[in-house]
Amino acid sequence: MTAPIPSEKKATIGSRRALKSMANRLVHMRKGFTPLPIRDGLNATRARVPEPGLTAYSFVWHLVSSQRHRHPSDNEAAVLARFDAGEVVLRDGTVLSPDSVLTEGSDVYFYRTPAPETPVPYDIPxxxxxxxxxxxxxxxxxxxxxxxxxxxxxxxxxxxxxxxxxxxxxxxxxxxxxxxxxxxxxxxxxxxxxxxxxxxxxxxxxxxxxxxxxxxxxxxxxxxxxxxxxxxxxxxxxxxxxxxxxxxxxxxxxxxxxxxxxxxxxxxxxxxxxxxxxxxxxxxxxxxxxxxxxxxxxxxxxxxxxxxxxxxxxxxxxxxxxxxxxxxxxxxxxxxxxxxxxxxxxx
The missing domain is CATH 3.30.2350.10 (Pseudouridine synthase)
Known part of the structure; x- marks a missing residue:
């Protein structure tokens, strides 16, 4: 979940670090923001946590395993590899571990692995x-x-x-x-x-x-x-x-x-x-x-x-x-x- 923007009282006067942190969080709130870059033409997936107490691994694995169109190699090991690569994060960029406990309403970002598709045999002029x-x-x-x-x-x-x-x-x-x-x-x-x-x-x-x-x-x-x-x-x-x-x-x-x-x-x-x-x-x-x-x-x-x-x-x-x-x-x-x-x- 996006952390609250620090108030002026909490920010140390003259602290460049605090001011930079505040500016970054304001940027993160803009519409369409994603903490993970587009990779190989694909946006990262954003998923909102529906209830408290879920671990990051259980939440992401549920999303991956319940996909109707799922890549056959996208298994538990592949999900853990996302965590090892630091590719499961919160909106503010916090990198999650498999046992991180999620807050209800927070947004989790990660990359999906597309299932095989039938190629469309035409160019795009x-x-x-x-x-x-x-x-x-x-x-x-x-x-x-x-x-x-x-x-x-x-x-x-x-x-x-x-x-x-x-x-x-x-x-x-x-x-x-x-x-x-x-x-x-x-x-x-x-x-x-x-x-x-x-x-x-x-x-x-x-x-x-x-x-x-x-x-x-x-x-x-x-x-x-x-x-x-x-x-x-x-x-x-x-x-x-x-x-x-x-x-x-x-x-x-x-x-x-x-x-x-x-x-x-x-x-x-x-x-x-x-x-x-x-x-x-x-x-x-x-x-x-x-x-x-x-x-x-x-x-x-x-x-x-x-x-x-x-x-x-x-x-x-x-x-x-x-x-x-x-x-x-x-x-x-x-x-x-x-x-x-x-x-x-x-x-």
């Missing part, structure tokens, strides 16, 4: 880079951030490793099955400014989806309320105040060569078209749900209308949804920026 930003063309099947069973095969970790930029962090997220433009910040001091753009809906986004062709009086705007329960794969449309807004800007039938290219992947298909979508909001699965509800689910979607088994995933058969463009006014320079994915809809 860099579309643009400057001192603050890196813009990537995220491929299908690659999560944005580490989560659950997708840890190292994520855009953030793979780009951190390939570029050497350990502080690289996404300013927004794309669904794992969605490809396209993904904006990263390179420095934590500017991260908040760009994340705020997305939080305040100050970024214009355009997506392209492929689905069965149905003539439409586009542009048309879909407004609905999406409800998604954490842990459940599908979201649902429910009654209530709309929280998801998407504009269908245009529908264009694919060329015969594009149709043939997609049928080579998916088998025979009805006439297909490219749907250009502009979401105003960013709810999970918003575009996928809106396309499904409108009667034209996205080609290759393994969740809408039918949830396919996880082990049936084939990384040569994508869901055809691409985040095509991002446009915004740069919060630091005031410059108008537009980034465009170079990925092809027909994969």
């Amino acid at each position: 860099i579309l643009y880079e400057d001192d603050q930003l890196l813009v990537a063309d995220k491929p299908h099947f690659m999560a944005t951030m580490p989560r659950a069973r997708h840890i190292t095969e994520t855009a953030t970790v793979r780009l951190r490793r390939s570029t050497g930029l350990s502080e690289l962090s996404p300013a927004h997220r794309l669904d794992r099955l969605t490809a396209g433009v993904l904006l990263f910040t390179k420095d934590r001091t500017v991260r908040g400014a760009y994340q705020t753009l997305f939080a305040n809906r100050e970024v214009s986004k355009t997506y392209e989806a492929v689905a069965a062709y149905q003539p439409s009086d586009a542009p048309v705007t879909w407004r609905s309320r999406i409800h998604k329960v954490p842990g459940e794969i599908q979201g649902t449309l429910v009654e209530g105040e709309p929280n998801a807004i998407t504009t269908l800007e245009s529908v264009m039938p694919l060329s015969s060569s594009e149709q043939a290219a997609l049928e080579a992947i998916h088998g025979p298909q009805p006439s297909l078209a490219r749907y250009v979508l502009k979401p105003t909001t960013g709810k999970t699965h918003q575009l996928r749900l809106h396309m499904w509800a409108a009667g034209h689910p996205i080609l290759g979607d393994p969740v809408y209308p039918t949830v396919l088994p996880e082990d049936a995933e084939d990384m040569t058969i994508p869901m055809h949804l691409i985040a095509r463009t991002l446009s915004f006014t740069d919060p630091l320079s005031g410059e108008q920026r537009t980034f465009t994915s170079q990925l092809v809809t027909t994969f």
